[in-house]
Amino acid sequence: MDATLLLVAVVAVAIGALCRRYDAPAPLILVAVGLVIGWIPGTPEVGLDPEFVLFVILPPLLYSAAQDSSYQAIRANRRAIGLLAVALPLASTVAVGLVAYWAVPGLPLAAALVLGAVVAPPDAVSAQAIGRRIGLPRRIMTLLGGESLLNDATALTAFRVALAAAVGATTSTWDGIVTFLIASVGGVVIGLVIGVVVTWVRLWLTDPPMETAIGLMVPFGTYFVAEEIHASGVIAVVVAGLFVGQRMVRLSYETRLQDDAVRKSIDVLLESFVFLLIGLQLPHLIRDLSGESWVEVAVDATLVLLAVIVVRFLWIYPATYLPRLFSRRIREREPFPKPSWVFVVGWAGMRGVVSLAAAFAIPLTTESGAPFPVRPEILFLTFVVVVGTLLIQGTTLPWLIRVLPVTSDETARDRLALASAQDRASRECERALDEYAADIHEGDPRLHQVGMLRKWVTTQRNVAWEELGRGPEDIGESPTAAGSRMRLELLRIQRTVFIEERDAGRIDDEVLRTALRSLDFAEGQADRTGG
CATH class of the missing domain: 1.20.1530.20 (Na+/H+ antiporter like fold)
Incomplete structure (x- = not known):
């Protein structure tokens, strides 16, 4: 029975993957496939x-x-x-x-x-x-x-x-x-x-x-x-x-990202398994109704x-x-x-x-x-x-x-709420940056870091307000989206170089994984702000 359930899970995930790839209704197709598989001669009975x-x-x-x-x-x-x-x-x-x-x-x-x-x-x-x-x-x-x-x-x-x-x-x-x-x-x-x-x-x-x-x-x-x-x-x-x-x-952000990925993977597996299992029950029930x-x-x-x-x-x-x-x-x-x-x-x-x-x-x-x-x-x-x-x-x-x-009108309302909240968060960050800058003397290299952080905060606010004004018909590229696109390309170039360095034996796999993890987080942020 354990091997049979494992086979059901494998088939369910494979069908679910095809449904997701072609945007088909996975629950309904899995039930239908289960109904068909259950009548194939020699198919193990799955109670x-x-x-x-x-x-x-x-x-x-x-x-x-x-x-x-x-x-x-x-x-x-x-x-x-x-x-x-x-x-x-x-x-x-x-x-x-x-x-x-x-x-x-x-x-x-x-x-x-x-x-x-x-x-x-x-x-x-x-x-x-x-x-x-x-x-x-x-x-x-x-x-x-x-x-x-x-x-x-x-x-x-x-x-x-x-x-x-x-x-x-x-x-x-x-x-x-x-x-x-x-x-x-x-x-x-x-x-x-x-x-x-x-x-x-x-x-x-x-x-x-x-x-x-x-x-x-x-x-x-x-x-x-x-x-x-x-x-x-x-x-x-x-x-x-x-x-x-x-x-x-x-x-922590690491725990939230990890939790979300693991939960979604388990959900996909169990949901696919459940719907296929439902369809497989028909032959067993038909047999009990004989007469x-x-x-x-x-x-x-x-x-x-x-x-x-x-x-x-x-x-x-x-x-x-x-x-x-x-x-x-x-x-x-x-x-x-x-x-x-x-x-x-x-x-x-x-x-x-x-x-x-x-x-x-x-x-x-x-x-x-x-x-x-x-x-x-x-x-x-x-x-x-x-x-x-x-x-x-x-x-x-x-x-x-x-x-x-x-x-x-949830999309427009959500964009407005996000833009308003992001605007307030950005202004609070700018006040904090003003306090940091007040304690730094002219010529201190840390002023450059404050300037970079100020640009980052401004970009976050601009993205929220840009998205608020964009509707389904707005297919052009916003300035922030253009910047994010170029940043993504630079990150991909860096990733390619790191992989080539590993393949050439100049860095170890552990070093590569550390570098790629940093690039992955940066790419995720750039991809999100790209709109």
Whole structure:
């Protein structure tokens, strides 16, 4: 199995690389390729281990998404995110469960609610991967990202309660409420404690490689500790990620650059692996349904898929407009959003690997030893919901954004904010340089360094204001961009000379690496200021 999983990872990364190279939708293509590969004769069967998904794949993806999220933006949209991340999964659990109970023969209500909880949460991986590619506006990404980060905890708690009822374990509504409170509060506390400790340790170490190594272990350790005390591992990882992400600015530039590169590489690997793994599950699920009427199964799957999509719209429109209609305070703070934006949020409810992992975690038997009712059908219906939402909603989202359209003026606003902040920072630097120069006598060589630094500060300010005045139609080269282009060419010349010196045996590889590292940082700065 280990070798098979390694092969899946290699294939997934190769397909993902091709998709990125040709700007193709990697999540959708990976799922489609997985569906095809699964039917090739002789292909090893790749089962989905729920423990592997929940303890190995999910934590680092959630942690990375939380670090990239804005705490201020989530806090500013906490009411809307709460309605999406807490109330909507519970509503989806009940609504989808009732549809499945009515549609699927022999499915008890408790087992139907298990299915509802399994397919309730839109997936963090799906929303972030597709949303980044199609360029959704920041507020929509904030809502979808905040929802995806937190709704897993709601849905998985509902799943535990419904599963306990389905297998015959004693439970009650009060037990479910207590379980949810313990999971939520415990997850927040554990996430905060670990976030504080990890931040302090990393600041104390001042050792970038070790700091990054510790950062890699945080999501796994946080999830494990939380789950061991029956708290929500999802909430704990998200809270720790938000806390650490807010305090990344205190770390050294080397640690931040290294962390960002490592996290993005791991995200690409795991996201590619997850989507290919989803597609590979179909043959296994089809085999378990042998003897069933495929007409009835297809009808049931269609009804459940439609229920998952429709209930989201039935919830989102009232949740968006009714609070604003009845509360002047909310209306003044949060103006009515564009209908097209609300529709996109409703349509962006793709499900993912968390739903499949929860479905595969359903036990084979109940407490009495009887087979779990209609388990193969539940797994297949979950697969149809996951793949259906990915392929139907995922493929049409870019088209919808172009047709509606869903646009914003974030670029111009961001440029203005950056230019204003850069202007203030530059003026503070110039005051400091004036103080340095006042203490240096005429003729002192250090005055030359002050002059060079003054030019550098001025260049930073000019770049910000130049970019503010440039729109998509401005394709000409600004003065600062011309200077940066020439600087980049000089840096490339230096790099070529250093490599030639190494090849000729006049400097050692260690000397070359030191020189290239310095040039890399200089090139990164020049490339960034080039606009």
